Amino acid sequence: MSYLVLARKWRPTVFENVIGQGHVTTTLKNAIAGKKIAHAYIFSGPRGVGKTTIARILAKALNCAKGPTPSPCNECQSCKEITGNISVDVIEIDGASNTSVDNVREIRENIKYLPSHGRYRVYIIDEVHMLSNQAFNALLKTLEEPPAHAIFIFATTESHKIPATILSRCQRFDFKRISLKEIQNHLKVVAEAEGISLTEKSIYLIAREVDGSMRDAHSLLDQVIAFAGNDVKETDVVEALGLMDRALLFQLSEAAIDKNGQECLKLIEKVYNFGYDLKKFCQDFLEHIRDMVIAKTVKEPRGVLDLPDSEIEDLKRLANKVGLLDLHLVFTLLSKGYEDISRSPSPRYALEMAILKIAHLENLQSISAILESLDKQGSGKSEVRPAPAELAPAVVSRGSEQWSSLLNFIKKEKPPLASHLEIANLVSMDGGVISISVKNGPYFAYLSENKKVMEQLCNDFFGKGMTVDIKADDSAGSSLKQKEDDKIIKEAVKVFGGRIAEDRRRVNV
Ligand SMILES: Nc1ncnc2c1ncn2[C@@H]1O[C@H](COP(=O)(O)OP(=O)(O)O)[C@@H](O)[C@H]1O
Numbered sequence: 001m002s003y004l005v006l007a008r009k010w011r012p013t014v015f016e017n018v019i020g021q022g023h024v025t026t027t028l029k030n031a032i033a034g035k036k037i038a039h040a041y042i043f044s045g046p047r048g049v050g051k052t053t054i055a056r057i058l059a060k061a062l063n064c065a066k067g068p069t070p071s072p073c074n075e076c077q078s079c080k081e082i083t084g085n086i087s088v089d090v091i092e093i094d095g096a097s098n099t100s101v102d103n104v105r106e107i108r109e110n111i112k113y114l115p116s117h118g119r120y121r122v123y124i125i126d127e128v129h130m131l132s133n134q135a136f137n138a139l140l141k142t143l144e145e146p147p148a149h150a151i152f153i154f155a156t157t158e159s160h161k162i163p164a165t166i167l168s169r170c171q172r173f174d175f176k177r178i179s180l181k182e183i184q185n186h187l188k189v190v191a192e193a194e195g196i197s198l199t200e201k202s203i204y205l206i207a208r209e210v211d212g213s214m215r216d217a218h219s220l221l222d223q224v225i226a227f228a229g230n231d232v233k234e235t236d237v238v239e240a241l242g243l244m245d246r247a248l249l250f251q252l253s254e255a256a257i258d259k260n261g262q263e264c265l266k267l268i269e270k271v272y273n274f275g276y277d278l279k280k281f282c283q284d285f286l287e288h289i290r291d292m293v294i295a296k297t298v299k300e301p302r303g304v305l306d307l308p309d310s311e312i313e314d315l316k317r318l319a320n321k322v323g324l325l326d327l328h329l330v331f332t333l334l335s336k337g338y339e340d341i342s343r344s345p346s347p348r349y350a351l352e353m354a355i356l357k358i359a360h361l362e363n364l365q366s367i368s369a370i371l372e373s374l375d376k377q378g379s380g381k382s383e384v385r386p387a388p389a390e391l392a393p394a395v396v397s398r399g400s401e402q403w404s405s406l407l408n409f410i411k412k413e414k415p416p417l418a419s420h421l422e423i424a425n426l427v428s429m430d431g432g433v434i435s436i437s438v439k440n441g442p443y444f445a446y447l448s449e450n451k452k453v454m455e456q457l458c459n460d461f462f463g464k465g466m467t468v469d470i471k472a473d474d475s476a477g478s479s480l481k482q483k484e485d486d487k488i489i490k491e492a493v494k495v496f497g498g499r500i501a502e503d504r505r506r507v508n509v
């Protein structure tokens with residue numbers, strides 16, 4: 001028995017079986033049912049998403065013995081011939097190899113003839129943007145006065161190369177890439193029907209390689225089966241498709257989070273020796289960090305991340321080791337690293353530098369820690385060397401930045417709590433302790449009641465155990481504190497050589 005490649009075997013034969021592209025199939029079915037068939041269509045979109053497939057189903061729908069019908073029977077002579085690609089009434093032309101005006105003239109000659117046994121002569125011209133200008137002009141003449149029995153379907157991956165005069169005479173459908181989820185679901189169905197055992201992870205590995213193309217999904221699955229037979233293991237998929245092991249992403253991020261520079265270098269060497277494109281790797285790593293942020297912040301990450309459950313669990317575990325702000329900073333550094341890698345004559349070293357920079361990120365310093373050290377310095381006790389002047393604005397603003405980022409985060413998770421916190425004063429943020437003060441009264445009572453919730457949210461935000469200390473304050477004390485603060489800030493400005501751009505402290509109510 002000859003082996004039929006999956007793409008051909010699984011080519012949908014009715015509109016209902018086409019995956020995605022609902023906007024196209026629904027419109028076409030309605031048009032057929034309402035007998036409002038256009039004479040020329042443009043099917044534009046990436047390769048392998050169903051353009052030829054739908055063109056053939058449309059041809060069948062029009063010429064089916066039981067038609068025109070939105071549901072071709074696939075059993076009559078016409079349907080069978082179209083499926084077998086031997087119908088004389090459905091002419092498929094490759095625009096890429098028939099680009100000349102003569103080719104189009106030939107079409108114009110032939111189009112006069114009535115269909116042999118169908119109702120329509122359907123011309124499917126693939127890659128139509130490859131036609132020469134002269135050929136387009138000749139085609140235009142036909143499109144201006146098409147015979148009643150002629151239907152044109154122009155498929156293209158580059159619709160912008162088609163002259164406007166042609167476009168304006170066609171009904172246009174933009175085909176979409178097929179979503180990762182849809183591809184995964186389909187591969188599952190195919191594997192089951194074909195008796196292939198394939199884990200969820202393996203399916204994911206194949207699906208993420210194909211960039212929305214179902215044809216590629218089929219042919220990669222073909223490759224994997226040819227390599228491994230019917231019992232496919234994840235390692236088979238990785239080997240057959242020459243994939244980088246995704247475990248490396250997790251190992252590298254973990255090593256960076258654990259500040260294990262040596263391990264980071266070892267892993268980068270592994271990626272490098274594997275021959276994997278480092279720019280692509282950096283892209284994958286960016287995606288991985290993005291996934292981590294989602295796993296950390298979204299309540300139901302499964303709905304957003306098209307990843308196997310096991311990877312989502314791993315992401316959550318890793319993300320819990322770091323603060324949200326740190327992840328954002330990592331993403332920024334990595335984006336910068338990506339540019340460096342693209343430009344560098346030694347991409348490997350550029351990648352190493354980017355990852356090492358991330359691995360040695362200090363936890364973001366809180367403003368209180370800085371002010372505290374300044375305070376000591378003022379009284380001659382300081383051990384801390386002042387930061388270079390150009391760094392000062394960033395460092396000084398970071399504590400209040402961190403506080404307002406935290407408030408923003410809480411605002412999303414628990415808005416009423418955030419609005420109460422906005423009234424409070426931040427006294428200090430020191431390691432694992434956040435001290436706030438608020439005037440004794442209803443706000444104080446509310447915040448005290450919600451201390452546990454607040455701590456949990458701070459915990460989520462910073463990625464470590466946090467304690468929140470709430471003090472009931474009276475205004476006299478607070479103005480005293482404010483005076484102290486003013487002194488410290490003046491000191492900071494002197495040391496750093498900056499200036500006060502904005503005072504974000506709030507006065508007690
Ligand atoms: N939307 C889809 N639904 C189901 N299978 C599809 C879809 N798009 C493509 N395929 C599969 O890929 C193969 C090639 O698709 P095709 O329609 O020729 O793509 P193109 O858009 O490049 O014309 C089909 O035989 C079919 O197996």
Ligand SMILES: [Mg+2]
Binds near residue numbers: 048155
């Ligand atoms: Mg095609």
Ligand SMILES: [Zn+2]
Binds near residue numbers: 063065080
């Ligand atoms: Zn039929």
